[in-house]
Amino acid sequence: MTVVYPIAGYYQSKRLRDQMMNWAYNKALWYRTSIIWSWVPTLVIVLSVLISGFSFADLGFVTPSSQINEVGNLYFYGALAGAAIYFIYSLYAIISFRLSDKIREEHANKIPAAMRMMLPVTLKEKRAWTLLAISAGLTEEINYRGYLFFATPLIFGPTNGLIIIAISSVLFAIGHIYQGKEALKPALAGVAIGTIFYLTGSIYPVIIIHIAQDLVAKELLKEEV
DSSP states (O other): OOSHHHHHHHHHHHHHHHHHHTTOOOHHHHHHHHHHHHHHHHHHHHHHHHHTTOOGGGGTOSOOOTTTTTOOHHHHHHHHHHHHHHHHHHHHHHHHHHHOHHHHHHHHTTSOHHHHTTSOOBHHHHHHHHHHHHHHHHHHHIIIIIIHHHHHHHHHSSOOHHHHHHHHHHHHHHHTGGGGGGGHHHHHHHHHHHHHHHHHOOSHHHHHHHHHHHHHHHTSSOOBO
16 A cells, blocks of 8 residues: 555556557546456455455444444544535535536636546546446545554554544555645545544445545546547
């Protein structure tokens, strides 16, 4: 997570930018390739956990409950409310971008040119991006939340939840370092998502809001033929 992910992300994005500069690129293919490679480490992690005698429940595939990490009901329900607001806001953004070209352009113009090049434009690209969003929501949450929150105290002993949230957020940002200054946004998102995961004890809410968040990016650029 600290070495392979950022290096792979950097070279993949650099390759795409080089291809686009030469008008010899296929973003839909790049999205599909990214999906395949994102599942390789995730499957290794899942199989390692299962072979070691643990279960999917240890990775957070359980019903949300305040008892899992022994947090107060106020924090638990606050986290669920936060997840709901996060999800609703993502839906609002998607609908706003679809209904208003002006709002869409205002947000799109704030994105660095290097990042705009990676976003989907054609119908084919947007369909591939949808699959990428779903895949990223599953794999990244299993890796950065489910696995890290499970493995850190297992390896290093009892660890404060805030420390694990910080570690997962930093690693999440490092994994997106190829985005340059934009990597700050994944870091902040990592803090929010990590906090929700810890307080609810379940990976389901964070997978849902992660997918919704990535689907917002799909709508940033107007569809072209």
